[in-house]
Amino acid sequence: MKAVRFDRYGGPEVLRVAEVPRPAPRPDQVLVEVVSAALNPGEIGIREGVFARIWPARFPEGQGNDFSGVVTEVGAEVGDVTPGQHVLGFAPRAAQAEFVAVDATALAPKPSGLGWDEAATVAGAGATAWAAVAAVDPRPGETVVVSAAAGGVGSFAAQLAAWRGARVIGTAGDGNLEFLASLGMTPVRYGPGLLDRIREVAPAGVDAYIDTFGAGNVDTAVALGVPPHRINTNADGQAVRRYGVRGDAQEQANTPRIWAELATLAAQGHLTIPNTRGYPLGEVAAAYRDLATRHVRGKRVLHVMAPGRRAGLV
Numbered sequence: 001m002k003a004v005r006f007d008r009y010g011g012p013e014v015l016r017v018a019e020v021p022r023p024a025p026r027p028d029q030v031l032v033e034v035v036s037a038a039l040n041p042g043e044i045g046i047r048e049g050v051f052a053r054i055w056p057a058r059f060p061e062g063q064g065n066d067f068s069g070v071v072t073e074v075g076a077e078v079g080d081v082t083p084g085q086h087v088l089g090f091a092p093r094a095a096q097a098e099f100v101a102v103d104a105t106a107l108a109p110k111p112s113g114l115g116w117d118e119a120a121t122v123a124g125a126g127a128t129a130w131a132a133v134a135a136v137d138p139r140p141g142e143t144v145v146v147s148a149a150a151g152g153v154g155s156f157a158a159q160l161a162a163w164r165g166a167r168v169i170g171t172a173g174d175g176n177l178e179f180l181a182s183l184g185m186t187p188v189r190y191g192p193g194l195l196d197r198i199r200e201v202a203p204a205g206v207d208a209y210i211d212t213f214g215a216g217n218v219d220t221a222v223a224l225g226v227p228p229h230r231i232n233t234n235a236d237g238q239a240v241r242r243y244g245v246r247g248d249a250q251e252q253a254n255t256p257r258i259w260a261e262l263a264t265l266a267a268q269g270h271l272t273i274p275n276t277r278g279y280p281l282g283e284v285a286a287a288y289r290d291l292a293t294r295h296v297r298g299k300r301v302l303h304v305m306a307p308g309r310r311a312g313l314v
């Protein structure tokens with residue numbers, strides 16, 4: 001099968017699509033033919049070697065985590081998953097490949113009303129956002145700020161906070177302010193003067209703050225008077241240590257039950273998953289160059305399954 005591999009730490013140029021053996025599922029696993037696999041900024045840090053001490057690579061290293069696909073084979077001990085089922089899940093450092101072997105209990109069904117690209121983002125950015133929202137626990141009528149609210153995690157988090165009844169102030173650059181408004185948020189431009197702009201649109205104060213970007217957002221939240229237990233960041237470990245704020249992320253929502261709830265919300269139209277671009281598997285390096293700008297709206301995904309076959313899926 002074809003799979004993304006890299007043999008040394010470096011920029012996107014180290015990424016290649018290799019021919020490798022198809023994984024064989026254990027008796028408690030299933031084999032999934034991947035349709036779409038998502039891209040996440042953390043994978044850039046792993047590939048560049050920034051996280052080599054905590055999350056080292058084992059070369060030749062695979063890449064990709066969250067995916068959507070079709071079950072093609074089930075292990076002898078698997079009872080409740082059958083070939084042909086449409087699923088989504090999380091296969092660490094393995095999802096950008098034509099096939100992944102995953103535990104049968106680590107999958108959620110893909111609802112028919114949810115697209116393949118959107119489904120591929122649920123177990124990564126979706127679950128990360130779910131954890132962030134759960135950490136700050138927004139209540140109806142409260143005001144919540146979400147930073148980088150047009151990004152992968154931010155766009156999920158903002159909508160989940162609104163789904164709980166909160167008023168959401170989202171931050172973005174000029175090019176995304178209208179987009180935030182279209183998702184029902186009060187848009188505010190990030191950058192110098194952010195604190196004053198938030199105070200202007202929230203004169204009665206801010207109850208909770210979800211940071212998905214870093215770059216001083218937690219300082220802003222603290223300056224607004226938001227209590228530490230109602231601030232979450234998945235992008236600024238130093239701020240977690242400095243202020244004692246929450247740092248909940250994907251690990252805290254890594255369950256098929258949560259993935260299934262997110263997928264259902266999206267399929268029912270309560271959650272918009274903005275996928276502005278899908279790349280063919282062979283263009284994986286270009287896809288990561290795009291993501292690395294850190295100015296993408298929504299998500300970037302790889303179309304792992306060839307378009308002709310993908311179009312024939314029912």
Ligand SMILES: NC(=O)c1ccc[n+]([C@@H]2O[C@H](COP(=O)([O-])OP(=O)(O)OC[C@H]3O[C@@H](n4cnc5c(N)ncnc54)[C@H](OP(=O)(O)O)[C@@H]3O)[C@@H](O)[C@H]2O)c1
Nearest residue numbers: 042128148150151152153172173176190235249250294295
């Ligand atoms: N630990 C985990 O489990 C986990 C999982 C997933 C993600 N994460 C982390 O969460 C963070 C967000 O990931 P993501 O996928 O949402 O990233 P992303 O989609 O790449 O974020 C892009 C967004 O960031 C905005 N942005 C750019 N510069 C900004 C600034 N100076 N201030 C505020 N916003 C700015 C952009 O808005 P404009 O285009 O409008 O400029 C864009 O919409 C990353 O640090 C990632 O590593 C952690």
